Amino acid sequence: MTSLVRYPGCRVEMFTWWFWWHSVEPERYSLWYPFNHDHANPRNRDVLTQPGLTDAERYIGNTHDIVEYVGPTRAELVIEFHDAGDLGIDSSRIEEPEYSQACGIINDKSWMIHLPRATEDGFELRSRYYFDKSIATASSPGNSAHDAALAFAYEMIIHDQTEFTHLSTFLADIYHEFGPNSA
Secondary structure (H helix, E strand, O other): EEEEEEOOOHHHHHHHHHHHHHOHHHHHHHHHHHOOEEEEEEEEOOOHHHHOOOHHHOOOEEEEEEEEOOOOOOEEEEEEEEOHHHHHHOOHOOOOEEEEEEEEOOOOOEEEEEEEEEEEEEEEEEEEEEOOOOHHHHHOOOHHHHHHHHHHHHHHHHHHHHHHHHHHHHHHHHHHHHHHOOO
């Protein structure tokens, strides 16, 4: 599953900052997708405010317990954030300021890869999800497990497009208000 969302007026560093900042408290996570995002609870909360770390170091290597709605389903997800290189991507090609990353393993089975890239008017976010295929491939169409897996994948692409499109509308403003150079 793939998606592309454009962020006019935003910089790649804003995305990198957002990926740790939103998990400091549940209200911040809810800003991203009101009514569908309940909370993101990082297992290592201390790293979020530890002095001397880059924005990426505040989430890469951390694990988040997440509760959110994906379509009508209340999903309890565990996302282990990794450097893109851990997932086989040449991470030397995705360094700021032109590129960034937010990659993770979901529930020990599926991958998410978010790669923002600078453009003339902001940045574009290309996302990929690789779901655990064992459920869909171990059963045949018409089987409830197969159909449920396909339905979740469909709902996830809608969720992804909604949350990231929404984020693109306020990321620059919230970064200027609360980011590293705010008053």
